[in-house]
Amino acid sequence: MADFSLSQEHQMVQKMVREFAQKEVAPVIKECDRQQQMAEFVLPRMGELGILGICLPVKYGGQGMDYIALGLACEELEVVDTSLRVVMSVHVGLNSMALFQWATEEQKHRFLTPQAQGKKIACFGLTEPGAGSDVSAIISTARLDGSEYVLNGEKMWISLATKAHHCLWVGRTNRADDPHENLSAFLVELNYPGVTTGDIHGKLGVRAGSTGWIAFQDVRVPVANRIGEDGEGFKIAMSCLDNGRYTVASGATGLIRASLEASIRYAKERRAFGREIARMQLVQQKIAKMVQSYEMARLLYLRAGWMKNQGLRNTRETSLAKWFATDASFEAANEAVQIHGAYGYSDEYDVERYLRNSKGAVIYEGTSEIHQLMQAGYALGYRADAPLRCELPAYDPTFWSV
Ligand SMILES: Cc1cc2nc3c(=O)[nH]c(=O)nc-3n(C[C@H](O)[C@H](O)[C@H](O)COP(=O)(O)OP(=O)(O)OC[C@H]3O[C@@H](n4cnc5c(N)ncnc54)[C@H](O)[C@@H]3O)c2cc1C
Numbered sequence: 001m002a003d004f005s006l007s008q009e010h011q012m013v014q015k016m017v018r019e020f021a022q023k024e025v026a027p028v029i030k031e032c033d034r035q036q037q038m039a040e041f042v043l044p045r046m047g048e049l050g051i052l053g054i055c056l057p058v059k060y061g062g063q064g065m066d067y068i069a070l071g072l073a074c075e076e077l078e079v080v081d082t083s084l085r086v087v088m089s090v091h092v093g094l095n096s097m098a099l100f101q102w103a104t105e106e107q108k109h110r111f112l113t114p115q116a117q118g119k120k121i122a123c124f125g126l127t128e129p130g131a132g133s134d135v136s137a138i139i140s141t142a143r144l145d146g147s148e149y150v151l152n153g154e155k156m157w158i159s160l161a162t163k164a165h166h167c168l169w170v171g172r173t174n175r176a177d178d179p180h181e182n183l184s185a186f187l188v189e190l191n192y193p194g195v196t197t198g199d200i201h202g203k204l205g206v207r208a209g210s211t212g213w214i215a216f217q218d219v220r221v222p223v224a225n226r227i228g229e230d231g232e233g234f235k236i237a238m239s240c241l242d243n244g245r246y247t248v249a250s251g252a253t254g255l256i257r258a259s260l261e262a263s264i265r266y267a268k269e270r271r272a273f274g275r276e277i278a279r280m281q282l283v284q285q286k287i288a289k290m291v292q293s294y295e296m297a298r299l300l301y302l303r304a305g306w307m308k309n310q311g312l313r314n315t316r317e318t319s320l321a322k323w324f325a326t327d328a329s330f331e332a333a334n335e336a337v338q339i340h341g342a343y344g345y346s347d348e349y350d351v352e353r354y355l356r357n358s359k360g361a362v363i364y365e366g367t368s369e370i371h372q373l374m375q376a377g378y379a380l381g382y383r384a385d386a387p388l389r390c391e392l393p394a395y396d397p398t399f400w401s402v
Pocket of ligand 1: 090123124125126127131132133134156157158159160206211360363364365366367368369370373
């Protein structure tokens, strides 16, 4: 029986992350967004506070908390800015959790431990200029040459591309004809010769975050850096998304909360036709919808987190949580701008940033259209999840804390 009450430890995580985001980041976030730059202190400070290894066992440099704690942290971070939660999505969800799930013990000690400790920053390289939703269109290649693979290709729209030390990279090893079967995953250190990176400027949102490209030209990567078996890259990438989408869902829940709180504050301050606009029923309708969205999004991500804790496969539930929360956060931010009227249209208030930031999440980690196809596929019986060779381990407080 699922129990969604928060333990004392969960509440401590919420408080710690909330204080970091509200006291340290909130005062500078507007300027970072204007300058289109991530504040220098953000990544080291998140590492120092243990946020970057929150749900990983102490044995691998983590904090020994469960997957619900990860969701709560993402919610608190995104109340202040989406760029903070994106760090969690790529560093923790798409990379570190995949290493925890799929890497060998030796690889965990070499790559996961410094990532969980925040000493190394990690990103995830799946998307290419010609391959987004359709992963089978990936054309990057990894050719085996003795004890090394030689990597070529370009990855596009990669969060933290210019900040990361490690990239979980997916490309073709030409093992088989099936476009899904011949993908493999590698942990590539971004200081290897042949790697170049750059930032993408002029983004609609997540401007206080880092998004870029990574080019690989004859990059020699030891076989020992291959994660999983040759040909297992597609399965690994999809399992990464199960974890990344969970962080997006919980983060977007925080963005709904931020829109709701800002709307309540403003609606009680602003007067029109002789009374607070909060008294107008059409404004109340928007507030009521945000309350409904927040509660539903929260329950959906808590259920997915609970399933992860139990070691239950949660691709369907996580997809539903991500789809619902991101669509709802876009709608909530849009209505928050509407409630703020013209003031919501300028960066004097935070809600315009919420609206710009909310759009990305309905595109990355599966567009809303892809999630609808997934949900319809499950409902119609056209889609089912086969067991994986390595499932994400169920949360075990004893194993996690030693
Ligand atoms: C801010 C940001 C950060 C990102 N970070 C990362 C990252 O760290 N790592 C990474 O690998 N990628 C990252 N991405 C890329 C992201 O995952 C892709 O943008 C996403 O998968 C969609 O791919 P696409 O942009 O190529 O769109 P396309 O796949 O070309 O889709 C274009 C449109 O067609 C629709 N469409 C496509 N196929 C179908 C279909 N079968 N049925 C109905 N509609 C369909 C889509 O829903 C969309 O509306 C990031 C993107 C953004 C915006």
